[in-house]
Amino acid sequence: MRLILLFAVFAILGLAFESAGARIFSFRALIPNLIIILAVDLGLRHHGVLPAILAFAMGYATDALAGSHPGLNAFMTTMVFLVSYEISTRLMVANAGVGVTVVFFGVIATALGTVAIANGIGSLSSTGPMLPSLTLQAFITALIAPFVFSILATFKRLIGLPDGTARDPHSRAR
Template sequence: MRLILLFSIFVVLGLAFESAGARIVSVRSLIPNLIIIFAVDLGLRHHGVLPAILAFAMGYATDALAGSHPGLNAFMMTMVFLVSYEVSTRLMVANAGVGATLVFFSVMVTSLGTIAIANGFGALSSTGPMLPGLTLQAFITAIIAPFVFAMLAATKRLTGMTEASSRERTVRDR
């Protein structure tokens, strides 16, 4: 229950920041994608059905506010969660560097995937002019990801939740 409440608060704040930021900053590429950071954190540190449902709900909340195709962001956030989960089960340690790398590639793949699914895969051939902006947004999001991970970890500790993934606890306890 604490996990649901914690991520609900962070997602609402993240969506508010992204929505307000889009009105304040004229260059959309300068606004980080916080929802992807939250989905990566869920995948790296929380395993089970509830985190997967939370990732889907985060994407669906994004769809409700800004999605032109209902369910597309929900699908993408679920995929980000699943990839992050898979990476965390394969690596011995899922630290902030691994998370930031996952965030960078997730922003790139979700942006291009959204374009491909929404407009057809033929639309990917005309994404050349958009790539610098997408790369900039992915880079900015990856830079702030360790700080957001630290904020999430501190909040989890304050609420009495475990901050390490089950795999990290297993390795640490040996």
């Protein structure tokens, strides 16, 4: 229940920031994708059915606020979670560097996957003009990811949740 509440609060704050940021900044690439950061944290540090459901719910909440194709963000966020989960099961340590890398590629994969699913695979050949702004958004999101991971870790400790996978001896709750 604590995990649900923590990620619900952070998802609401993240969606509010992204929605408000779209009104403040005219250049969308300057707004980080906070939901992807949350999905990566769930995938790297929390295993089981509940984190997968939380990733889907965060994506679905994104669809409810800004999705032009219902379920598309839910699908892509769940895919980012699953990739993060797989990476964490293959590595002995799921540190911030791994998280930053997964966030960077997760933002790019989410955007390109959304375009491919919504408009067809053939539409990917016309994504050239969007790649610079997409790369900038992925870079900005990856840049703030360690800070978000740190804030999440602090709140997890405060409410008594473990901060990492059982395989990572440095991240177990003490």
